[in-house]
Structures are given as C-alpha cells and as structure tokens.
Amino acid sequence: MALAHTYRWVISAVAILALSVSVGLALVARDFAYVVLGPTWMPAVPVIQILAIAAGMAAMTLPLTSVLGATGDPRVVVGLAMVRTVLLLATMVPAAIWYGLPEVALGRAVSTAIALVVSLLVFERVVKLAPLTLIRGMVRPLVAALAMSGVVLLVQEVVPAIAFVRLVACAAAGAVTFVAALLGLWVIAGRPPSVEHDAVVLLGGYLRALRSRWVAPDSP
Numbered sequence: 001m002a003l004a005h006t007y008r009w010v011i012s013a014v015a016i017l018a019l020s021v022s023v024g025l026a027l028v029a030r031d032f033a034y035v036v037l038g039p040t041w042m043p044a045v046p047v048i049q050i051l052a053i054a055a056g057m058a059a060m061t062l063p064l065t066s067v068l069g070a071t072g073d074p075r076v077v078v079g080l081a082m083v084r085t086v087l088l089l090a091t092m093v094p095a096a097i098w099y100g101l102p103e104v105a106l107g108r109a110v111s112t113a114i115a116l117v118v119s120l121l122v123f124e125r126v127v128k129l130a131p132l133t134l135i136r137g138m139v140r141p142l143v144a145a146l147a148m149s150g151v152v153l154l155v156q157e158v159v160p161a162i163a164f165v166r167l168v169a170c171a172a173a174g175a176v177t178f179v180a181a182l183l184g185l186w187v188i189a190g191r192p193p194s195v196e197h198d199a200v201v202l203l204g205g206y207l208r209a210l211r212s213r214w215v216a217p218d219s220p
Contacts, residue, residue: 004129010063012137013195019145020178022056027152031167050105057112064123087111144181151177
C-alpha cells in the first residue's frame with residue numbers, strides 16, 4: 001500500500017508539472033511566439049502547440065521508465081522502447097511523406113499518447129498495482145488543465161488583442177485557475193494524502209515561519 005501511494009504520488013506530481021506547463025504553453029503559443037520568438041515564427045504556432053502537448057505526455061513516461069529499468073525485467077523496458085519506436089515510425093513517416101510538418105508533429109503526439117497509456121498499464125502490471133492506480137493519480141491534474149483551458153480561452157476573447165498584454169493576462173489567469181481547480185478537486189475528494197496535501201502543508205509551514213520572522217514577539 002505504501003509503495004502504491006509513492007508511485008501514485010510521483011506520477012501525480014509529474015502530471016501536475018507536465019500538464020500545467022505543456023497545456024499552458026499550447027494555449028498561449030500564438031502570443032508567446034509573437035512576443036518571445038518574433039513574428040517570423042507565427043507559421044510555426046500549430047507545430048509548437050502540438051509538440052508542447054507531446055512533450056508533456058513524454059515527461060509523464062520518464063519516471064515509469066526509470067523505475068522499470070531499476071526494478072523490472074529488462075525485457076519489459078526493451079519491449080516498451082520497441083513499441084514507442086514502432087509507433088513513431090507508423091505515425092510520423094507517413095505524415096512526413098504525404099503531408100507536412102504539422103501532421104508530423106501530430107503523429108508524434110498520437111504515438112506519445114498511446115505509448116504513455118501502454119507504459120502506465122504495463123507498469124501497474126509489473127509492479128503489481130491495482131488496475132488504474134496511476135491513471136487515477138492523473139485525474140485531478142487533467143481536470144485542472146481542462147478548467148485552465150476554458151478560462152484562458154475566455155480571457156483571450158475579452159482581453160485587448162495586444163500580444164504582450166494578452167500573454168501576461170492569460171498566463172496569470174491560467175496559473176490561478178489551475179491551482180484553484182486542483183486544490184478544489186482535492187478538497188472535494190476529502191483531502192486525501194497526496195501532492196496537494198504535501199504542498200499545502202509545506203506552504204503553511206513556510207508562511208508560519210515567515211510570519212514568526214517578521215512579527216515581533218510580545219514584550220514580557
């Protein structure tokens with residue numbers, strides 16, 4: 001049970017970071033490209049958006065591969081690597097031959113998504129976890145990312161069409177929404193031991209220490 005909690009904690013932490021950053025970048029990619037990279041990068045915005053999502057999913061496979069390499073059968077790791085290679089070839093090569101760069105990026109994203117699901121299921125079987133243990137750890141970050149997407153898309157509609165202003169407004173609104181949704185879902189779930197619980201405890205301890213440092217003690 002403790003080991004299952006640890007694995008779920010790790011994949012949840014990685015999902016929080018990966019989904020918030022990758023989905024957030026995909027949402028603001030147009031303004032980000034214009035402000036940071038320059039107007040000449042605007043045609044590459046669809047590719048940036050797709051690859052951002054693919055990178056987020058790829059990041060969530062890293063801890064699985066590391067643990068399987070240390071504790072599992074090496075043949076499993078080799079098998080997963082072969083699956084990923086076949087998926088990449090099957091999706092990216094046809095796209096490169098018959099279509100263009102956005103379709104190649106989309107092929108990469110599709111193959112990464114399939115590889116992530118396969119890796120999760122294989123990992124649970126190899127380390128003998130209950131089915132969907134790791135996937136359940138990703139539910140709150142995923143829903144929070146969807147909530148963030150809705151708010152950012154709404155902000156993009158109401159904020160003046162000035163790239164820098166819209167980028168800052170969307171980044172701020174997205175970050176606040178993601179954190180609020182994540183903590184709200186955690187509270188609704190009954191505040192279970194999780195990444196959110198540890199973050200709240202850590203933040204509370206930091207704020208108490210900061211307050212004690214700045215507030216003068218009562219005079220005797």
